[in-house]
Amino acid sequence: MPGPQQFCALGVGMKIVLIDSNRERATELGLALLDLPTIGMLDVERAYYMLPPPGLDAVFMTLPAAERWRPDFKSRKAQVLTTSRDDQENGFPPFVVTGVNLTAEDPKDPVSQARIVLEAALDEVTDYNNRNDGRIASLGFWVTTFTRDGVTTSQLSELLHEILSCATPSGEPA
Numbered sequence: 001m002p003g004p005q006q007f008c009a010l011g012v013g014m015k016i017v018l019i020d021s022n023r024e025r026a027t028e029l030g031l032a033l034l035d036l037p038t039i040g041m042l043d044v045e046r047a048y049y050m051l052p053p054p055g056l057d058a059v060f061m062t063l064p065a066a067e068r069w070r071p072d073f074k075s076r077k078a079q080v081l082t083t084s085r086d087d088q089e090n091g092f093p094p095f096v097v098t099g100v101n102l103t104a105e106d107p108k109d110p111v112s113q114a115r116i117v118l119e120a121a122l123d124e125v126t127d128y129n130n131r132n133d134g135r136i137a138s139l140g141f142w143v144t145t146f147t148r149d150g151v152t153t154s155q156l157s158e159l160l161h162e163i164l165s166c167a168t169p170s171g172e173p174a
Helices: 004-011 023-032 085-089 110-131 153-164
Strands: 015-020 039-043 058-061 080-082 095-098 138-142
Touching (some): 023 039, 023 153, 095 110, 110 138, 110 153
Parallel strands (some): 015 138, 058 095
């Protein structure tokens, strides 16, 4: 599993989009993340997990939600899966990034588990882009993926700062 410094390249050419229907939480999180140019907020009217907002190249989905794309259930390993033309015509982006299976040895607290999930997803998208000329420029995460498991807005903000802190305001690696 990579360390946070390996995501410096995220600042050049890829954006993380946090999607939320809770306006108060989205505003709070957006303000807390203003100094991270690689993150944007998207406020939606209603959270339809299986119908992501338009304009994303990829959306993160938990393994159970991604089953229709037949993911491998690998421990601590996210996957980039291609959606079908029908999926795309029905509102899905071209790619789904899967969640991970946690191991019995993994920490049980929600913040540590969120770190594992975020780092695995970002690592896989970075690897995918390195192999495929940067085809994923925007990756959406539903904020509720983390908050429903007990991660607070301030914890999520702090976690994202730790993972992405090496990007400067210009988006260039520090």
